[in-house]
Amino acid sequence: AVYYYNGSERFAFPNPSVYFSWYEDYKTVKTLTADELAAITYNGKLVTMRPGTKMVKIESDPKVYAVEPGGKLRSIPSEAVATTLYGNNWARMVSDVSDAFWFWYDKTNTTPLSDKHTTGSLVKYANSNNVYYIDGTSKRLVSEAGMTANKFDMDYVLTIADTITYTDGTQVTGAEEGLFPIASGTTTAPATLGALSVALSASNPVSATVISDSVETAQSMVPFLAVNLTASSAGDVKVTKMIFERTGISADEDVPNLYLFDGTTKLSDAGSISTKVLTFNDTDSYGIITIPAGTTKTIMLKGDLKLALGASKQIGFNLTSVVSNAASTVASYPVVGNLMVTASATDLGYAKMGTTAIPTADTDVNSNEKDFEAFKVVLTANDQDMQLEGLRLTQIGSVSNGDLTNFKLQVGGTTLATSELNGNNELYFDLSATPYVLTKGNSKTFSLRVDIAKGSTRTFQFAVQNSSDIVMKDKGYNVYTQTFKDGSLTWSALKSAYHYTISSGTLSTTKDNTSPSGTIVTNATNVKLATFKFEATGEDVKVKSLDLQAYSAASAVNSGVQNVKVYYDGVQVGNTKNLTVGSATTT
Numbered sequence: 357a358v359y360y361y362n363g364s365e366r367f368a369f370p371n372p373s374v375y376f377s378w379y380e381d382y383k384t385v386k387t388l389t390a391d392e393l394a395a396i397t398y399n400g401k402l403v404t405m406r407p408g409t410k411m412v413k414i415e416s417d418p419k420v421y422a423v424e425p426g427g428k429l430r431s432i433p434s435e436a437v438a439t440t441l442y443g444n445n446w447a448r449m450v451s452d453v454s455d456a457f458w459f460w461y462d463k464t465n466t467t468p469l470s471d472k473h474t475t476g477s478l479v480k481y482a483n484s485n486n487v488y489y490i491d492g493t494s495k496r497l498v499s500e501a502g503m504t505a506n507k508f509d510m511d512y513v514l515t516i517a518d519t520i521t522y523t524d525g526t527q528v529t530g531a532e533e534g535l536f537p538i539a540s541g542t543t544t545a546p547a548t549l550g551a552l553s554v555a556l557s558a559s560n561p562v563s564a565t566v567i568s569d570s571v572e573t574a575q576s577m578v579p580f581l582a583v584n585l586t587a588s589s590a591g592d593v594k595v596t597k598m599i600f601e602r603t604g605i606s607a608d609e610d611v612p613n614l615y616l617f618d619g620t621t622k623l624s625d626a627g628s629i630s631t632k633v634l635t636f637n638d639t640d641s642y643g644i645i646t647i648p649a650g651t652t653k654t655i656m657l658k659g660d661l662k663l664a665l666g667a668s669k670q671i672g673f674n675l676t677s678v679v680s681n682a683a684s685t686v687a688s689y690p691v692v693g694n695l696m697v698t699a700s701a702t703d704l705g706y707a708k709m710g711t712t713a714i715p716t717a718d719t720d721v722n723s724n725e726k727d728f729e730a731f732k733v734v735l736t737a738n739d740q741d742m743q744l745e746g747l748r749l750t751q752i753g754s755v756s757n758g759d760l761t762n763f764k765l766q767v768g769g770t771t772l773a774t775s776e777l778n779g780n781n782e783l784y785f786d787l788s789a790t791p792y793v794l795t796k797g798n799s800k801t802f803s804l805r806v807d808i809a810k811g812s813t814r815t816f817q818f819a820v821q822n823s824s825d826i827v828m829k830d831k832g833y834n835v836y837t838q839t840f841k842d843g844s845l846t847w848s849a850l851k852s853a854y855h856y857t858i859s860s861g862t863l864s865t866t867k868d869n870t871s872p873s874g875t876i877v878t879n880a881t882n883v884k885l886a887t888f889k890f891e892a893t894g895e896d897v898k899v900k901s902l903d904l905q906a907y908s909a910a911s912a913v914n915s916g917v918q919n920v921k922v923y924y925d926g927v928q929v930g931n932t933k934n935l936t937v938g939s940a941t942t943t
Contacts (some may be wrong), residue, residue, distance in 0.1 A: 358385060358420070360562065365397040367538070369468055370457045371779055375822040376756040377406035378538055380509060381813070402460040403538060403609035407476025407818040408490065409512045410451045411442070414458045414648070417780060420450055422474045425537050427461050433468040438544060441473055449756050454779030455618075459646035471520065475486060476537075478513045479520075485900075487513055489535065494525035502528035506535040511896050516900060518927075550591035550649050554678050554687035556580035557654045567835055572738070573706035576838040577615075577824060580673045581657040581693030587647035590683070594643040597679035600634040604670030604695045604814070608632065613660040615824060618645060618653055620746060620784055625822055634673065643680075660838055661698070669698040701805070705740025705830035708840040709733060713852040721856045723808055724893035730760075731804040732817035735794060735826070735839075743791035745836075746827030749804060749818045751781045759811030762789045766803045767792065780922075783818075791829070804922055810893075811858045820849030863897045865890055885917070906935040 358375055359366035369375040388396075404427035411432065413420045420438065432438050434818040438446040453461070473479060477490040478498070487503065488495035489512075498508065506528065528535065531874040561579040568574040581600070587593040598616065602608065612628040616636055623645050627636045638644045647653050657673055675689035714732060721728065731749060737743075747765060757777055764771045770782055772792055773785040783804075794800055804818060820826065826839045841847055871887040890899065906917045917935040921928050 357395075358382075359396075359398075360403055361396060361897075365399045366393075367399065367401050367403050369403050370454075371781060372754060373410070373451045373757045373779075374403055376754075377409040377512075378403070378536075378880040379507065382550055382754060384753050388692050390682055396659050402457065404461055405451065407474055408478055409476075409509070410449050410637050410940060411438075411446070411450050412453050412461070415452045415454060421461075422463075423476075425460075425476060425534075427466055429463050430460050430465060430474055431468040437469060440471070440517075440520075441469065448758055450777070450778055455646045455648065456644075457650065457779055458465075458875075459594050473514070473520075476513075479515055479516045479632070481518055482515055482925060483518075483657070483929055488522070489528050490522065491525055494522060495522035496525040496528050498528040501530055504530035506513060508535075510898065533584075535613075540795065550593045550647075551596075551684045551686065552593045552647070552678070552680050552682035552683060553584075553586045553588075554675070554685065554689075554691065555584045556691050557584045557585075557652060557655075560877035562695055565699050565835055566661060566671070566696045567699050567704055568663060569704035569706070569837075570664050570700055570702050573837045573840065574661040574663050574665060575703055575704070575829065575835045576613075576660045576695060576887045577658045578611075578661060578837045580671070580696065581656050581675060581691070583655050583691050584652050585645075585647050585655055585673055585678070586652040587649050587682070589650040591649050593647045593649075593680050593682045593755045595645050595678060595680045596643045596649065596676065597640055597657070597677070597789045598636045598644060599679075600673045601676050601679040602629065602634060603672040603674055606669045606671045606698075610661040610662050610665055610669060612662055612822065615658045616644065620749070620786055621778075622824065623655070625824065654660065657693070658824075665698050665700070667698055667700045670695045671698065671834040672696065677743075685726075699848040701833070702737045703832075703844040704835075704837060705832060706738050706837045706840055707742050707744075707828045708736045709820070709826065709850065710735075710799075711842055711850065713850055715852055715854045715856060718854045719856050719892045720859050721808060722863055722893075723810060723812060724859050725808040727764075727918050728808055728901055729803050729807045730816065730856070732801055733820060734799055735828070737796050738840075739796065740793045740830045740832040741796050742837075743829050743831055744794065744802070744827070745786075745787045745791045745801050745829055747787075747802065748820075748825035749783045749785075750821050750825075751777060751783070751815065751816060751818055752851065753816035753859070755814045755816045759809060759858070760806045760816060762805075762807040766805055767800050770807045771805075772802075788827075793831070808858060810861070810896075812861045813858065815855045815857050817852060817855040819849045820848045823847045842936055861897055862895060863890060863892050863899070882918075894923075902930070904933075904935065915930055 358369045364368050405423045407423050407425050411422050413418050420432045424430060442449055473490045475490060478487055480487050487498045489498050566578050599732040602727055606631045615625045616623040624636050626635050636644055672693050672695040674692050676690050713739050730935055763775045765773045773787050774781040775785050777783060823838050828839055829836050866889050867888040868889040871885055876883055920933050922930050
């Protein structure tokens with residue numbers, strides 16, 4: 357985790373996307389020991405997206421919001437408004453926020469944006485290089501010193517139309533406390549909190565036989581209990597603790613790994629069980645899950661069985677407590693789950709995972725790479741035919757959302773599924789509708805392919821963090837089983853010791869296919885001479901000058917080209933120049 361320290365207390369960054377909206381890199385981050393970190397007061401506050409950088413949306417709702425100081429949200433009512441304010445590529449400036457983090461944004465301002473940007477935005481007009489800071493209804497010219505002192509990033513400067521006008525404010529020439537509002541960009545819990553109701557879900561698993569192999573593997577992701585958590589319309593509810601009781605004729609060690617899931621999203625794998633009591637506890641800014649106002653989430657408790665568990669044991673779980681910040685809770689405890697009965701087998705199918713990850717050395721990658729292999733894993737089916745129904749990969753580098761795009765999971769060049777990075781920097785490839793079958797004894801290499809859009813000097817690396825991240829089903833017994841790594845069920849993350857680094861950005865210039873050719877009439881005016889295509893890769897590139905030359909077979913002194921203008925998107929940029937034959941350049 358990374359925190360902002362203001363000299364007296366620390367504030368949490370929820371993910372790299374938020375961090376990089378405030379800072380360009382990790383150069384100023386200091387590594388502390390656990391004791392040193394614990395000695396600094398944690399106020400429970402979360403840093404939100406820096407105003408004027410990226411727009412945000414919740415993963416489960418397509419509505420997009422701009423961020424104002426203090427983590428306040430302003431909705432963007434239509435694609436037309438988004439295009440007017442943020443340009444044709446506005447969708448690339450949107451960052452998904454997970455349910456757990458959405459709770460910390462202030463949603464009390466219901467007035468949507470219309471024709472003005474939010475405070476904190478950086479803008480420039482197409483025919484000028486001047487950068488302005490938007491402060492309410494005024495624009496403040498920012499000097500080069502002001503850009504540096506307030507940690508403004510040219511990546512977030514918007515080029516806007518002349519029709520969007522602001523009154524002139526004072527110039528920004530140096531550091532100003534209010535222009536880097538990272539501490540005030542944190543929020544605490546909203547004053548209005550919803551009520552929480554807890555009930556058994558209609559999708560609660562029925563009693564079933566569960567299987568442990570006597571030699572190699574055991575059933576995984578056994579569904580034990582499904583409960584509905586419902587937040588009233590009065591406000592969001594953040595759940596910080598869930599306590600379960602193990603029931604039946606079994607022991608704590610019979611279920612070594614336990615998880616909480618919301619659909620295919622893994623909420624926690626950090627449950628601790630002792631003397632029949634299973635506790636999931638997450639009291640930091642994020643909580644286990646945030647239930648949006650007026651919605652219901654179905655939370656499923658799943659677990660992995662112990663190898664060589666033996667037959668005729670009974671395992672079940674009841675929910676005994678939910679702790680949240682709700683104004684009130686309606687529940688009838690315990691919420692009772694059904695018992696699962698164990699059986700033993702000697703031929704339960706399983707997948708064995710290869711142990712080599714890429715890259716095999718620190719590697720630079722061009723910023724315009726397409727269909728780049730960023731990760732691969734070899735899976736081999738043993739004892740039964742197996743089918744892959746899901747794969748979760750975690751990105752553990754410094755890239756931001758949008759730096760890498762077009763994520764594909766492939767086998768032999770065939771795309772099996774696509775995915776997008778969520779707020780936890782995870783990709784989940786869902787193959788449940790069309791599973792990929794591995795026949796007994798066969799191996800396949802599963803490859804992650806990505807496009808590298810930008811992110812100059814940033815790093816990326818992907819990993820399989822846990823056995824539960826590989827959702828593999830035994831087709832014979834029709835149950836999910838645990839994946840072997842290093843010849844055992846004892847797991848450590850599959851990741852490389854090295855990483856990829858995105859190379860510095862480049863600018864390429866080519867003659868566009870719409871560029872005119874033919875005869876030019878003497879003394880003609882307003883003649884279009886050429887069209888060139890400029891393409892930046894890896895990062896935004898600022899063009900400060902253009903070097904133009906006119907070539908002619910004529911030798912007369914007065915046969916030059918006069919009143920030359922350069923246009924960008926229909927607007928003249930730079931000065932008007934005369935080009936005489938044989939002259940060196942004009943800029």
